[in-house]
Amino acid sequence: MKLTDKIETQFRISLVQKKALKKLGLETVNDLLHYFPSRYTDVSQIRQINTLSQGETATILGTISKLKTSKSFKSKTPMGKATLTDLTGSVNIVWFHQPYLAKMIKEGSTVCVTGKVSTSKSYGITLTNPEISKSNVVPVDLAESLFAKNNGKNEPASQFGYAVYSESKGISSKWIYHAIRKILKSDCLESIKDYLPREILDRYNLPSLRTSLIWIHIPKKRDHADVARKRFAFEEIFFIQLARQKERQEYQAQDSYKLKISKKDIKDFISYFPFKPTKAQTEVTQTILNDLGLDKPMSRLLEGDVGSGKTFVAATIAYTIIKNRPFDTIKKKQQKFGNLQVAYMAPTEVLATQLYESFIKYFEHTGISIALIKGSGCRKFPSKSASWQNGKQIKTWTPIAKNQLLKWIANGEIPIVIGTHALISKSINFKDLGLVIIDEQHRFGTNQRMKLIKKESNRLKKAPHYLSMTATPIPRTLALTIYGDLDLSVLDEMPPGRKKVITEIVSEKKRLEAYEKVRKELEEGKQLYVVCPKIGEEEIGLSADENTLSSLRSVVSEAKRLKKEVFPNYKIEIMHSRMNKKKKEEVMKDFAEKKINILVSTSVIEVGVNVPNATVIIIEGAERFGLAQLHQLRGRVIRSTYQSYCYLFANSKTAKTVDRLKALTKATSGFKLAELDLSLRGSGLLSGNKQWGITDLGMEAIKNIKMVEAARKEATDLIKKDIELKRFPLLAETFKTKEIESHFE
Ligand code: ADP
Ligand code: MG
Numbered sequence: 001m002k003l004t005d006k007i008e009t010q011f012r013i014s015l016v017q018k019k020a021l022k023k024l025g026l027e028t029v030n031d032l033l034h035y036f037p038s039r040y041t042d043v044s045q046i047r048q049i050n051t052l053s054q055g056e057t058a059t060i061l062g063t064i065s066k067l068k069t070s071k072s073f074k075s076k077t078p079m080g081k082a083t084l085t086d087l088t089g090s091v092n093i094v095w096f097h098q099p100y101l102a103k104m105i106k107e108g109s110t111v112c113v114t115g116k117v118s119t120s121k122s123y124g125i126t127l128t129n130p131e132i133s134k135s136n137v138v139p140v141d142l143a144e145s146l147f148a149k150n151n152g153k154n155e156p157a158s159q160f161g162y163a164v165y166s167e168s169k170g171i172s173s174k175w176i177y178h179a180i181r182k183i184l185k186s187d188c189l190e191s192i193k194d195y196l197p198r199e200i201l202d203r204y205n206l207p208s209l210r211t212s213l214i215w216i217h218i219p220k221k222r223d224h225a226d227v228a229r230k231r232f233a234f235e236e237i238f239f240i241q242l243a244r245q246k247e248r249q250e251y252q253a254q255d256s257y258k259l260k261i262s263k264k265d266i267k268d269f270i271s272y273f274p275f276k277p278t279k280a281q282t283e284v285t286q287t288i289l290n291d292l293g294l295d296k297p298m299s300r301l302l303e304g305d306v307g308s309g310k311t312f313v314a315a316t317i318a319y320t321i322i323k324n325r326p327f328d329t330i331k332k333k334q335q336k337f338g339n340l341q342v343a344y345m346a347p348t349e350v351l352a353t354q355l356y357e358s359f360i361k362y363f364e365h366t367g368i369s370i371a372l373i374k375g376s377g378c379r380k381f382p383s384k385s386a387s388w389q390n391g392k393q394i395k396t397w398t399p400i401a402k403n404q405l406l407k408w409i410a411n412g413e414i415p416i417v418i419g420t421h422a423l424i425s426k427s428i429n430f431k432d433l434g435l436v437i438i439d440e441q442h443r444f445g446t447n448q449r450m451k452l453i454k455k456e457s458n459r460l461k462k463a464p465h466y467l468s469m470t471a472t473p474i475p476r477t478l479a480l481t482i483y484g485d486l487d488l489s490v491l492d493e494m495p496p497g498r499k500k501v502i503t504e505i506v507s508e509k510k511r512l513e514a515y516e517k518v519r520k521e522l523e524e525g526k527q528l529y530v531v532c533p534k535i536g537e538e539e540i541g542l543s544a545d546e547n548t549l550s551s552l553r554s555v556v557s558e559a560k561r562l563k564k565e566v567f568p569n570y571k572i573e574i575m576h577s578r579m580n581k582k583k584k585e586e587v588m589k590d591f592a593e594k595k596i597n598i599l600v601s602t603s604v605i606e607v608g609v610n611v612p613n614a615t616v617i618i619i620e621g622a623e624r625f626g627l628a629q630l631h632q633l634r635g636r637v638i639r640s641t642y643q644s645y646c647y648l649f650a651n652s653k654t655a656k657t658v659d660r661l662k663a664l665t666k667a668t669s670g671f672k673l674a675e676l677d678l679s680l681r682g683s684g685l686l687s688g689n690k691q692w693g694i695t696d697l698g699m700e701a702i703k704n705i706k707m708v709e710a711a712r713k714e715a716t717d718l719i720k721k722d723i724e725l726k727r728f729p730l731l732a733e734t735f736k737t738k739e740i741e742s743h744f745e
Contacts, residue, residue, distance in 0.1 A: 020170035037163035233701035241715035244484030256297035304491030340434030373419035473670030
């Protein structure tokens, strides 16, 4: 068997199985070997049949046979019967009153049963009415072991637990387990060479690739599984860091504009703002100004909650850039004319227009021209003809033909250009682009961002400085990983005078009281959001073993219930991801126009919704959401000048849940909450792992700041010394294939 062999050449599989494997992304033997278990069963509780004794309660794992239903001889009670067999013997299983149980189980299936043991001479061992669960645990011969062969001792294969794999219709965890076992026993393991440098493995006590592969699939003890997972988690972060550090190094190796920064000019510019900057705004601005004074291009990510005032920072930096004249690289001196330009990209027309309006306010006194480019038309500020208002002359913007605007951008006459992704268009050429700002950068793909930064039209062949901004709260370790090519700044302070949302965790007993408080708001004409963790009664996107599922409130039924029992006099509508876009927009519009009083929704209202008249949000099943996500949901009612409220209902009332939710009542920054969430709940529940392109295993590493820092340090050191990784050809090769894979995603 070779690692590159197609699975179907080594295993007999049906068409259905082939499809299932494809769905799981498994094509080759090597893919299968790198398909890691999602968990391990704890078999420490499982007993062997030949050790059971009368009267005890025990859990056994085995195969079901001789299933039948009948009526008991004396009382005619309906009953089900079966035999359960493990490697050491058999027991009888009897279900009284629940004959249907026997029908739900298939002959030959593997099940786990827990029940009281009774032994009798004539019947042998019997478990009566045991709890039973179908098991995807793999019952392998407990005496057979890869390790036993290796070390010559006859130890049990696994004292710790069996690997359980995510399944797809047609391919069971059991199938995968056995297939991987077969691969591990074959000679193809011999051909595996470790691509991670030995010195790095040694430094962090990580096992070799071959050992890790064996240990992750067939761990003999918990430690083995842990350390193998640690290696692969490290590896994933390390490869991401290699890519990021390489990009960073390449970007920074370019020539950029070393800026002259006039403190007086900046102070002057800031004095025109209608507010005093917060301490955080001042500090972040200063950090960025320091970057701009160096002769390499800045690349920085600015994280800040919605409303933390990122536009102030963007405007001040933009102003500094524009106050600089282009540097003539040929004559090697500063030009005496012209100015550097700024491109500012936002993800939607609405956002771009809002930014445009803010920038006009902030730049009005400077006489600097600002353009807006979007699909639906372009604008230029100021217009030549002034308009008059109350006897005062005011400057306004004017619509402008795109062609004319493009000329002015190309000859450098317009210093600031704000726009949607229309900005990336090839027809837009800047004369001297000195700064690229991207707002809500996660909404753009890497390619889109790079296209704007790499506008080749820059005649002086200088790379612009790059400022990326986001309001999505993610923990620092995650930011360091996925945005490892950027320096990180955080605006962790809100402008003063904002009313805090009054946040309460409400117990079920006080539910009606809370509704009465909400009713007062509704009576005053305010509006209400109700957020539920699922859409309908069927389960959505939650794992099947959640037994609390049935008690979760759903959008559909909660809307009905509220209409019938709580707020019959108000107009209630629903919104969720399965409605089409048009319908969703319609509902949002009606809500914004106050035609709807109560909007019952899933967490889809998180993004891009702004209804100042909505002052209350109720969140059902609050324990289901991440803290940062709850914070963003709560942010929906922070828009108004009225006092607003957030009521959290939780299904689970454990001390841990309550503690976690309490953090919300105090916290101010979404980023701090994201951090806290990661430490309290772990990465599994961070919203949308997939969105970051990191596997669940990689997310385990994100929890561990030491591991992320180690992977980052190693990657940085390697790339700094040897950007082509010439010293480690195998690493270079693996890195290249991973880079290609990630580019095609
Ligand atoms: P962000 O882009 O970070 O979501 P904005 O820059 O749009 O936030 O600012 C949100 C609002 O807060 C704007 O109305 C802005 O004028 C105001 N603002 C920003 N900074 C301050 C400050 N230091 N003091 C008072 N208000 C501020
Ligand atoms: Mg903003």
